[in-house]
Amino acid sequence: MKNSIGTSVILTLSGESHGEALCAVLDGLAPGIPVDETFIAAQLSRRRPGGATDTARREQDAFRIVSGVFKGYTTGTPLTILIPNENVRSSDYDAHYGLARPSHADYTAHVKYRGFEDYRGGGHFSGRITAGIVAAGAVALTALQARGIRIGTHILSCGGVQDRPFGDFGQDFDHLENRDFPVLDEVEEAMRTRILEAREQGDSLGGIIQTAVTGMPAGVGEPWFDSLEGMLANALFSIGGIKGVEFGAGFSLAAMRGSEANDAFRLTDGQVQTATNRSGGINGGISNGMPILFQAAVKPTPSISRPQQTVNFLTGEEATLRVTGRHDPAIIRRICIVVTSLTGIVLCDALALRFGTDYLGAARTNGGKA
Amino acid sequence: MKNSIGTSVILTLSGESHGEALCAVLDGLAPGIPVDETFIAAQLSRRRPGGATDTARREQDAFRIVSGVFKGYTTGTPLTILIPNENVRSSDYDAHYGLARPSHADYTAHVKYRGFEDYRGGGHFSGRITAGIVAAGAVALTALQARGIRIGTHILSCGGVQDRPFGDFGQDFDHLENRDFPVLDEVEEAMRTRILEAREQGDSLGGIIQTAVTGMPAGVGEPWFDSLEGMLANALFSIGGIKGVEFGAGFSLAAMRGSEANDAFRLTDGQVQTATNRSGGINGGISNGMPILFQAAVKPTPSISRPQQTVNFLTGEEATLRVTGRHDPAIIRRICIVVTSLTGIVLCDALALRFGTDYLGAARTNGGKA
Amino acid sequence: MKNSIGTSVILTLSGESHGEALCAVLDGLAPGIPVDETFIAAQLSRRRPGGATDTARREQDAFRIVSGVFKGYTTGTPLTILIPNENVRSSDYDAHYGLARPSHADYTAHVKYRGFEDYRGGGHFSGRITAGIVAAGAVALTALQARGIRIGTHILSCGGVQDRPFGDFGQDFDHLENRDFPVLDEVEEAMRTRILEAREQGDSLGGIIQTAVTGMPAGVGEPWFDSLEGMLANALFSIGGIKGVEFGAGFSLAAMRGSEANDAFRLTDGQVQTATNRSGGINGGISNGMPILFQAAVKPTPSISRPQQTVNFLTGEEATLRVTGRHDPAIIRRICIVVTSLTGIVLCDALALRFGTDYLGAARTNGGKA
Amino acid sequence: MKNSIGTSVILTLSGESHGEALCAVLDGLAPGIPVDETFIAAQLSRRRPGGATDTARREQDAFRIVSGVFKGYTTGTPLTILIPNENVRSSDYDAHYGLARPSHADYTAHVKYRGFEDYRGGGHFSGRITAGIVAAGAVALTALQARGIRIGTHILSCGGVQDRPFGDFGQDFDHLENRDFPVLDEVEEAMRTRILEAREQGDSLGGIIQTAVTGMPAGVGEPWFDSLEGMLANALFSIGGIKGVEFGAGFSLAAMRGSEANDAFRLTDGQVQTATNRSGGINGGISNGMPILFQAAVKPTPSISRPQQTVNFLTGEEATLRVTGRHDPAIIRRICIVVTSLTGIVLCDALALRFGTDYLGAARTNGGKA
Numbered sequence A, B, C, D: 001m002k003n004s005i006g007t008s009v010i011l012t013l014s015g016e017s018h019g020e021a022l023c024a025v026l027d028g029l030a031p032g033i034p035v036d037e038t039f040i041a042a043q044l045s046r047r048r049p050g051g052a053t054d055t056a057r058r059e060q061d062a063f064r065i066v067s068g069v070f071k072g073y074t075t076g077t078p079l080t081i082l083i084p085n086e087n088v089r090s091s092d093y094d095a096h097y098g099l100a101r102p103s104h105a106d107y108t109a110h111v112k113y114r115g116f117e118d119y120r121g122g123g124h125f126s127g128r129i130t131a132g133i134v135a136a137g138a139v140a141l142t143a144l145q146a147r148g149i150r151i152g153t154h155i156l157s158c159g160g161v162q163d164r165p166f167g168d169f170g171q172d173f174d175h176l177e178n179r180d181f182p183v184l185d186e187v188e189e190a191m192r193t194r195i196l197e198a199r200e201q202g203d204s205l206g207g208i209i210q211t212a213v214t215g216m217p218a219g220v221g222e223p224w225f226d227s228l229e230g231m232l233a234n235a236l237f238s239i240g241g242i243k244g245v246e247f248g249a250g251f252s253l254a255a256m257r258g259s260e261a262n263d264a265f266r267l268t269d270g271q272v273q274t275a276t277n278r279s280g281g282i283n284g285g286i287s288n289g290m291p292i293l294f295q296a297a298v299k300p301t302p303s304i305s306r307p308q309q310t311v312n313f314l315t316g317e318e319a320t321l322r323v324t325g326r327h328d329p330a331i332i333r334r335i336c337i338v339v340t341s342l343t344g345i346v347l348c349d350a351l352a353l354r355f356g357t358d359y360l361g362a363a364r365t366n367g368g369k370a
Helices: A037-047 A106-112 A120-125 A127-146 A169-177 A188-200 A228-236 A250-255 A332-355 B037-047 B106-112 B120-125 B127-146 B169-177 B188-200 B228-236 B250-255 B332-355 C037-047 C106-112 C120-125 C127-146 C169-177 C188-200 C228-236 C250-255 C332-355 D037-047 D106-112 D120-125 D127-146 D169-177 D188-200 D228-236 D250-255 D332-355
Strands: A010-014 A021-027 A064-067 A079-084 A150-158 A207-214 A242-247 A265-268 A271-274 A292-298 A308-312 A317-321 B010-014 B021-027 B064-067 B079-084 B150-158 B207-214 B242-247 B265-268 B271-274 B292-298 B308-312 B317-321 C010-014 C021-027 C064-067 C079-084 C150-158 C207-214 C242-247 C265-268 C271-274 C292-298 C308-312 C317-321 D010-014 D021-027 D064-067 D079-084 D150-158 D207-214 D242-247 D265-268 D271-274 D292-298 D308-312 D317-321
Touching (some): A010 D021, A021 A127, A021 D010, A021 D021, A021 D079, A037 A127, A079 A127, A079 D021, A106 A120, A127 A150, A127 A332, A150 A188, A150 A332, A169 A207, A207 A332, A207 B250, A228 A292, A228 B228, A242 A250, A250 B207, A250 B242, A250 B292, A265 B308, A265 B317, A308 B265, A317 B265, B010 B127, B010 C021, B021 C021, B037 B332, B064 C021, B079 B127, B079 C021, B150 B188, B150 B332, B207 B332, B228 B242, B228 B292, B228 B332, B292 B332, C010 C127, C106 C120, C127 C150, C127 C332, C150 C169, C150 C188, C150 C332, C169 C207, C207 C332, C207 D250, C228 C242, C242 C250, C250 D242, C250 D292, C265 D308, C265 D317, C292 C332, D010 D127, D021 D127, D037 D332, D079 D127, D127 D150, D127 D332, D150 D169, D150 D188, D169 D207, D207 D332, D228 D242
Antiparallel strands (some): A010 A021, A021 A079, A064 A079, A242 B242, B010 B021, B064 B079, B242 B292, B308 B317, C021 C079, C150 C207, C242 C292, C308 C317, D010 D021, D021 D079
16 A cells, blocks of 8 residues: 555655645554644654754654544544654755665665656655654554553663663653653663764764553454564564664564463463563464564665765665765654554554444443444 | 555465365466476475474375466466475463464454454464465565575574674575575574473574565666555555565664765666665665665564463453464574565565566567567 | 555455456454355355256355364455356457457457456456355355344346336345246246347347345445445446446436325324335435345346457457357346345445454354453 | 545545645546636536526636646646635534534534534535535546547426437537526526526425436446446436436336337447447446446435425424525435536546556656556
8 A cells, every 4th residue: 555554544655854834644543532732743853853862854743634533533534644844955965866875775766766756855765754753653543552552662772871671661651651752771871872972973874762552451363464563564664774673572582482482471460471481472373362572673774974885776886875964863762653553543544443443432422322 | 556566566374274175376477487386395495384483283294286377387377386284282271372472463354354363373363374485485586586586584693693694695695595594604503402492491582684686677666655665664564474575774773874875876887786785785775786685583482481471362351371282482584485486475576567578578479568 | 555455344356257266355254154165055055056047057166265274264364266167168269359248358358468468267356256255255244134234136127027026025135035937937948048148149138137235334434435326336237247236216316207206205103104115125325224225236147159349469460259158148137146246245344444354253252342 | 435436536625615625636647638717717618607587696707727737738746726615604604513504514524523513504514515526527628528528418497397318419508508507498487487486485406407428439448347427327316306317218227128228229420339328328337339328316405595494403402494494495406516527527537547647638748658
């Protein structure tokens, strides 16, 4: 489905970095979900560049909901969110057209779109597109929260600095909601220092993020092929910079034995739970009622100011590129809220498929259903 | 789409481990692809358990193509492959029903299917279902090969033993096609030894597999949300036991700087290529013409003969489980051909979406198209 | 989705008229639906040719359910139904290959499948494929019936003979279930006479069928673009021979005024109903709780024994064709059960999308859902 | 897919009659299609109410393309068209909330959206939403035209006045492009007179429209279930007021014999054609190279000023309704351009599925494809 994701709850993204506006359409949401524009704005502010460790591009993200909300609640018809682009300096990019930035999508976009691509600021491939995910995701997260489902994401490692993994999920989620730099331990300063060092050296950093979901009911997901892992991974790999996704203990499971890797079942207050959670809350593609846990690898921002060898695909000649313009020395801080938001949208879809479109909303009428 | 994957080339899987037959329907294939039953049988034999390091269950995999092939070629209408189940010993499982095997799908299937699941041998969650992927994939691989696209998978690590990564792709693919135990270096015996050790200890092993695709044209895939990474990951996470997927340098990118991680572009014989391939052949979700490279983490087989703590979800009591029956001490050898096959099917879909359904087949008539 | 239809409940059809077997995979069904093979066989017998007014091809329709049913109930995983082809006389067709039968799919199949089509007996375009719809539909109808939803189809007109429209739905459905020739009034003999007359003259007849659905809850369907009308019409137009579909008063609405066409609302036993039902139970694409009503036009069977002018698309020459082989002088009798069955499958899909996959099944466990 | 239609070329519609703006996202278009805003505006003007025979609501349809176009051409990424709502008089509707307008979607929307529907002016069910179809369709029609594919729609009957059917397609299309009231014969005045009579009597009219497509290559469409008829019908039935769709001779085929109904094949200038076109250019769901022809029944506008019996679904009481506000006494004139536009979008999708996404666009680079 190209620029859309989902089966029952469907997100469609359009827009380019330097176009007039970004657009996110979220279809299939239940009616009756409260839409709080202050909350959406707060979520967007967590994605917005905001300091020396981010790009110098400043955006207001003055979103407008142009459909799908009436009297403060979702109507059940598609929610359309517009985010106008401002502070656009396209001339930064025009001069470089043809010079493929290494590990960017310049060259692949040129081939795929046959020379008609909007190349300004990465066009439709820009991380800027993720603002629509965050705005739409805010509504999804509100709906999930009303069902007792919470999601949080933190930076597990960056620049050689490790954060601790999730511990007490409720406390950790509360903690993260109040932090601009999403880490659990006292590692913000150390990470920021490494990011600034990289920036000063004309370089950039990546890292690993970790996401947890609590309150997800068991029995959601499909064996072949809409496994929860597959649905989430398909979504996550659309986020520029994510090159690896693992669930639960992930790649470290490869070195374990079965007796170490298996999650023994036990009863806790009469509920079936597992003693450990190396499966990340998913067995056979289906939620098992334990927290869903995954990590994603974020590559270093490919835009660096150091000179790089490349090819000018217009002239067909090798060339040296020195990227100017405004870039993030590490995108990982800003990716966290994008991952949380996209996870929320994917889970709304999985829940609506299983329990119906009414599951996440509310009713003012019993309608025609007995 | 539940038990189907794909948009233009679509695979649908049905069947249970101990049911009458497995079924794979592959729809959307171009007409005119030669269908070689000997090749399909050979591919199936590479997935089949075959020695002390595999399950003792022996299957003939006597597949039958019941539609979609006429006079030796695909017709363009859906290919249906049936694989009858034989050598079924259901009583192994009946006695254990209710005892959720740790890290298996017994419990999640019970919740999702509300007590009506076919619990024999893992039912629809059984690795046995992957035989249909291999049989259907054989046709997809034939079509890709005719376009110069080749795919290979090997065990990169298992039980602490490392294989070397792909080097000369063509030679490595040739080498793998002639090996029952898919490794590149002289590590088969060491790996087999570790697997047998684990088996003797009532335990199991996982590992990491690596897949490469050569010949993929640039410009295939979508930015949001059908990125090539997302399409492949969604497929791969359906394979039981895969808990992590990474492209190119994957998780190790997280610790690099941009200047280390970026793949410089260069010209090779007038073609745009990259000097390194840490992106795994994909930028912005779209193929860049370099080999597609990914690794997947395979957890240890959850069925182990050691006693394990669990819950009987029928009685609601904690219990000790000792899995009997026939199981693989390490499924990783057999997963390799499944991953190759599924990758082939996904790439056929991506190619057909971009270049049309005729791209991968042949014509005996120019039809109505000028 | 090519040979599949549906979003949450998905039917995939494969097979050719003279291939080894037909296959229908019905995915997304709730678990816990009783599967009664006797009922399936009875439904198939209503589609089967059975007298002088049908083709002389005799089929046993000895179907086999090879997955998705366990201990008599659907498991929730895909149901696979195989129907082996028997009584195949392919040589009837080989001699005619290249001679495009007028108003058949011979020529379009040749162009689309580029000369690789299975041309025997219409191949994948054969009405024989609808046997899979009927078999799978029997399970869907059982599930709907348990929710109080019933469906019936009768021949409204054929060969100039009119049946009366539906009156008392319950009685009419009961009546139709016991009739091999589905008409409401005493018109069977008159219709059969006309069909036999046409046959004797080497010709064929079409007609109009009418379908009703009762018990459908209000609020199901989408405004844009999965309207109930659109979902049903998309399904119906796949049935060979259907060239028109109308809901409620349909084409006759075009000649009415609004004051005649509108269905006034009223209360009946406290329920919102309409006084008339010219809308066919659907407003704005969504069910309104009244019976769903539609008519479909069935063209005369294109296979007639009279000589016809045509083209040999292999030689590129004009030619005269005289169709031999075994054909129905009027397919309309057999189409009725196909339409009923396909309608049931489409409605299961629409209901599952709205109310969740559990809506149509049963539970032996409350699973993880509070 | 709810408010989206298409597989490779996908239209998503959002917005409500009295919301801030309508939005149409057209994804999957080839890059390199020229986008002419003057042409889009002209197409919108053909849908816009413009005289005594239409609603008194006046809209500027001041659309803005906010993504997907760069330097005058489609980029290949999603095209987003915004149409702000103006001239909104919501108070017309507030007073009537609860009073279900007969044969409107008020009641079904209330049930489906559980009391949270935007009820102003029909909300998301308003014919106003079709402006997005026309704007997006203009781009699709441009792309088709470049491939020699043309589409036209006229009013075949309205108020008892008959237009002649299509004759010389090229001339008829030229003629229609210059007419505000789309009829082929000299019947505009007679039809307008009937419409005004109905309006004066507080009533409304419906009618039948006829659409033709020329230049469509043979071999496009699927047998089961994305038949061209099914794809088009699914789209058409989303248009409010359309309650019947027939292809070629449609319902009149039901009364013919096979010898009358069949379209004999013949050679014309070496091309396979049919002597007649009662199949409407489609055999077995697949285009046969002849003009695609269909008719659709449009019911009379349900909004009439005569008093009507209804139910207040908020109070649960029967009531008398007299619709005020601004309404079309006959929507059929304005539906013609909507049908043409939507047909164009559906055919772009079908063509892209068969021939690839590049088929309808242009290239400035040969990219990576040999």
